[in-house]
Amino acid sequence: MTGRAAPQSGDDTAEVVFVVIAPTGELREETTDGRPDGDDPDLEVPYQSSLWTAVHALIAPDSVRVGGIPVAEQDLRAKVIDSDVARENPALFPPNPYASAVLTLLGARLEKTLLGTVAIVREEDPETGLTGSLDTKQLEAIWNAHRTVVAGAGDAARWRFC
Numbered sequence: 572m573t574g575r576a577a578p579q580s581g582d583d584t585a586e587v588v589f590v591v592i593a594p595t596g597e598l599r600e601e602t603t604d605g606r607p608d609g610d611d612p613d614l615e616v617p618y619q620s621s622l623w624t625a626v627h628a629l630i631a632p633d634s635v636r637v638g639g640i641p642v643a644e645q646d647l648r649a650k651v652i653d654s655d656v657a658r659e660n661p662a663l664f665p666p667n668p669y670a671s672a673v674l675t676l677l678g679a680r681l682e683k684t685l686l687g688t689v690a691i692v693r694e695e696d697p698e699t700g701l702t703g704s705l706d707t708k709q710l711e712a713i714w715n716a717h718r719t720v721v722a723g724a725g726d727a728a729r730w731r732f733c
Contacts, residue, residue: 585604585605585606586602586603586604586605586704587602587603587604587605587619587622587692587693587702587703587704588600588601588602588704588705588710589601589603589622589626589690589691589692589693589704589705590690590691590705590710590713591629591630591688591689591690591691592667592669592670592673592688592689592691592717593667593669593688594665594666594667594669594670594686594687594688595669596669596720596721596724598669598673598713598714598717600710601625601629601690603621603622603625604621604622605619605621605622605701605702605703605704606619606621607619607701608620615700617699617700617701619701619702622692622702626650626690626692629688629690630650630651630652630687630688630689630690631652631653631656631687633663634652634653634656636652636653636655636656637650637651637652637653638650638651638652638653638654639651640674640679640681641679641694642674642677642678642679642691642694643678643694644677644678645677645678645709645712646693646694646709647677647691647692647693647694647705647709647713648691648692648693648694648695648702649670649674649679649685649689649690649691649692650689650690650691650692651685651686651687651689651690652664652686652687652688654686657686657687658686661686663687664686664687665686665687666684666685666686667684667685667686667687667688667689668684669717669720669721669724670685670688670689671683671684671685672716672720673691673713673716673717673720674689674691676716676719676720677712677713677716691705691713692705693705693706693709
């Protein structure tokens with residue numbers, strides 16, 4: 572596995588790797604087209620509709636409300652279902668202590684356990700506004716945090732939030 576740079580406007584082969592963590596604890600890598608859409612004069616930065624459609628389908632298939640939680644120390648952002656939407660549909664969006672604990676270990680500041688499937692993407696590039704692929708270092712940090720959480724899963728109180 573090699574490091575991946577943020578997609579550039581002219582890069583026709585740009586793929587973005589991100590991860591998702593299900594409420595069951597399953598962590599998997601996903602790959603999707605990261606190329607920005609065509610030039611839209613109404614947008615200040617290019618929009619990556621393929622990427623955001625893929626992320627949205629995994630975390631909030633029937634909702635338009637998704638939020639982001641920065642994990643600044645790792646240059647990551649967690650994409651989560653809007654908490655109001657999730658609370659209205661607890662069967663679809665159960666608590667996700669695994670993602671909550673992984674993100675906390677990576678440096679996120681959470682006030683409560685996240686709900687539903689959570690996606691972790693690279694923070695967008697401040698110069699281009701584009702979200703690139705997770706690089707090797709970021710993937711290793713996520714997988715290592717996940718292994719730590721899964722190893723301690725029997726100690727549920729350890730991973731509780733407000």
